[in-house]
Amino acid sequence: MVRCSNSLVGILNFFVFLLSIPILSSGIWLSLHGHTQCERFFDKPMIALGAFLMVVALAGVIGSCCRVSWLLWFYLCVMLLSIIVVLCFTIFAFVVTNKGSGETIPGKVYKEYRLGDYSEWLQKRVNDNHHWKNIRSCLYEDKFCNRLEFFSAGRYPNASEFSKKDLNSLESGCCKPSNDCNFTYISPTTWNKTSGTYKNPDCNTWDSDNKKLCYDCQSCKAGFIDNLKTSWKLVAIVNIVFLVVLIIVYAMACCAVKNNKDDNSYAQF
Known part of the structure; x- marks a missing residue:
């Protein structure tokens, strides 16, 4: 039996x-x-x-x-x-x-993300050129910046209105320049650079070209890590049950x- x-x-x-x-x-x-x-x-x-x-x-x-x-x-x-x-x-x-979370900016609904706020192990992974090249390719192919531009067209005519937009970590880190740059707002993914020197290196990296934007910025890497954090915590909780x-x-x-x-x-x- x-x-x-x-x-x-x-x-x-x-x-x-x-x-x-x-x-x-x-x-x-x-x-x-x-x-x-x-x-x-x-x-x-x-x-x-x-x-x-x-x-x-x-x-x-x-x-x-x-x-x-x-x-x-x-x-x-x-x-x-x-x-x-x-x-x-x-x-x-x-x-x-x-470790790490988004930084609240006075007068803005969305948060900004700093790479140095997160764990050193994750920082090393995204700062590796080979790894980031693959991640960057995936981020671009996902077209989330294009969707941000498309669905926000006409709804946010100026920077003041755009500041009321609740962006996720990838949209905030990769699709727009840092608040430190004080660039001139044209649309959610188009900002004109102002003259002067920038303390934040991301300001020099930013480009309104749809293929570039802030995909190589430290803020984009931080946004990716923040998004990864949420996924990993969910996986960790599921793993406990498993x-x-x-x-x-x-x-x-x-x-x-x-x-x-x-x-x-x-x-x-």
Whole structure:
């Protein structure tokens, strides 16, 4: 008689196996049909994740339902490693996203973002030219600055009206110049430079060219990190729930291994 823990492990891993199919298929589709660099960036991780889940799920199903002990031991080792990795990543995500937030500007609804306010580890990642080139390409391909210009056309005729616009961190950091520059407002993504010297290096970097704007500014990197912080914190919270589930499944798998061992011992008599 198949025991409850074996059945549960088998059922859960069967659903994981079903989940792995669309993940693997999506990764393969992106690798073949992805048009942008951002889309192609996700193909290999999705293929790896899909293949990993498929192999582990098969080991769990066959090991628990067919009483193949060595597959269950393999499954246990992978589950233990997964628990450790998820736990470490969750702690790391909370630590590196603990610092930094937008700076409130008097008289303006939107905030501005300074790269130096965030963790040194994240600063090093975005200051790496190779990394930022790929990130910059993704930001440009997303066209969020174009959407800001399009949907704000005519609604904000001057700087005073535009200051009432609630911008997200990427729009504030990448689509407009810093408040330090005191440039002349024309439209949300078009500002005329004023003469003089600038303390903020982003003022020299700014360009009203739609392909340049402030994508190479420190404020854009800070805005990207701030946006990443929100995503990572959400992922970290989800990981806590996932970690609890992993521990429960791991405990059931341990029971399944014990069941297999007991059954094998009984069969020898």
